[in-house]
Amino acid sequence: MRKSKNIVVIGGGTGTYMVLSGLKRLKDVWLSAIVTMSDDGGHTGDLRDDLGVLPPGDLRQCLVALSDDRDDAWRKLFSFRFAEGSGNMSGQSVGNIILSALEKIYGDPFLALATAHRLLDVKGRVIPVTLEGTTLCAECEDGTTIRGEHNIDVSQVMRAPIKRCYFETSPRINSEATAAIQDADAVVIGPGDFWTSIAPNLIVPEIPRALRELQENGGRVFFVCNLVTKRGETDGYKASDFRNRINELISPAHIDVTIVNSAKPAQAILERYRETGEYPVEDDLPHRDPSVCRQSLISPEIGEAVSGDKIRRSLLRHHGETLAQAIQRLLPEN
Structure with a gap:
C-alpha cells in the first residue's frame, strides 16, 4: 500500500x-498550511x-482552499465578499467575520479554528505560525x-530596498x-x-531549525518563485535574488529545488503591471541546474478586484494543478 505524502x-x-487548491487534488497526500499572523491591513486589520x-484573512483563504469541494454552500459563504454599500461592510469577507x-x-x-475546520470539512490542517498576532517591521x-505589515505591503512612493524584517516583540x-514541518x-x-x-513565517527562529531537521531526516524544501516583482518590496528582484533571500532566512536549512515559471505573460497584463512599476521576475538561474525546475505555471484566470476590497490583488496567479503536478514529481520516493 502506497504511503501518503505529508x-x-x-x-x-x-x-x-493556489498551491493548496492544486495539491489537494493529488491522491495520497496530507496537507498542512502554516500562515503568518502579522496581517494588519484591509478588513482583516479592522x-x-x-x-x-487573530488576523483571519490568511487563515480563511487556506481553510477554503482545503475545504471539501462537495460542500459548496459553506465554501461560498466563507468566500463571499460584500460588494454593495458604502459603509464598513463594503468589501468585507463573510469568512473573516465568521472566524x-x-x-x-x-x-x-484555536477552538475557533478547529470549529471552522469541521464546518468546511477541511482536508488537512491550517496552522497559525504563532500563538498571537504580531507586529511586523x-x-x-x-x-x-x-x-x-500593511505599511510595508502598500508602497505609494519609491523607497530604499528592504534589508530585513523583524517582529516588534518576539512572538x-x-x-x-x-511539529508539522x-x-x-x-x-x-x-x-x-x-x-x-x-518572510514573517521564516523569521520565527524555530522554523528554520525545524526545516533543517526535516532535511536531516530525508525531507525536501521547495521554493515556488513569484511571477512578478512587488513595488516597494522586491523591486528589481530576479529569481536568484528570491532564492538567495530565502536561503538566508532559513539557514541552516536550504532550498532543495526552486520552481520557476517559464511562460511569458500576455502583453496586456504586462502593461497593467508596468503602470504600477512591477515586472515579470527574470529567470537568471543557471540552465541545466538540477536544483531548478522550470515549467509554464501561469493560470489563464486573471485576478480582478472586488468592489470595496481594500487590498490590491495580483492579476497573475500560478496555475494550481500544474504547480501541484510539478511538486509531485519532486517529492522524495520514500
Whole structure:
C-alpha cells in the first residue's frame, strides 16, 4: 500500500491558496498550511484592531482552499465578499467575520479554528505560525524603518530596498507548526508577497531549525518563485535574488529545488503591471541546474478586484494543478 505524502505549505495570501487548491487534488497526500499572523491591513486589520482577534484573512483563504469541494454552500459563504454599500461592510469577507465571531464565542482562537475546520470539512490542517498576532517591521537599506505589515505591503512612493524584517516583540511559536514541518516529507515555501507573507513565517527562529531537521531526516524544501516583482518590496528582484533571500532566512536549512515559471505573460497584463512599476521576475538561474525546475505555471484566470476590497490583488496567479503536478514529481520516493 502506497504511503501518503505529508506536505506542508508555508506562506499566506493568494499564492498559498493556489498551491493548496492544486495539491489537494493529488491522491495520497496530507496537507498542512502554516500562515503568518502579522496581517494588519484591509478588513482583516479592522477586525484585528476592533475585536482583538487573530488576523483571519490568511487563515480563511487556506481553510477554503482545503475545504471539501462537495460542500459548496459553506465554501461560498466563507468566500463571499460584500460588494454593495458604502459603509464598513463594503468589501468585507463573510469568512473573516465568521472566524472572528467564533473566536469571540469560544474565547480561544484555536477552538475557533478547529470549529471552522469541521464546518468546511477541511482536508488537512491550517496552522497559525504563532500563538498571537504580531507586529511586523522592516528595516530599509538607508536605515529607515517601517512599522506594520500593511505599511510595508502598500508602497505609494519609491523607497530604499528592504534589508530585513523583524517582529516588534518576539512572538511565541505555535508548536503545531514545528511539529508539522518535522513530520513532513516536503515543505513548499511560497509563492506570495515576499516580505509580508513569506518572510514573517521564516523569521520565527524555530522554523528554520525545524526545516533543517526535516532535511536531516530525508525531507525536501521547495521554493515556488513569484511571477512578478512587488513595488516597494522586491523591486528589481530576479529569481536568484528570491532564492538567495530565502536561503538566508532559513539557514541552516536550504532550498532543495526552486520552481520557476517559464511562460511569458500576455502583453496586456504586462502593461497593467508596468503602470504600477512591477515586472515579470527574470529567470537568471543557471540552465541545466538540477536544483531548478522550470515549467509554464501561469493560470489563464486573471485576478480582478472586488468592489470595496481594500487590498490590491495580483492579476497573475500560478496555475494550481500544474504547480501541484510539478511538486509531485519532486517529492522524495520514500
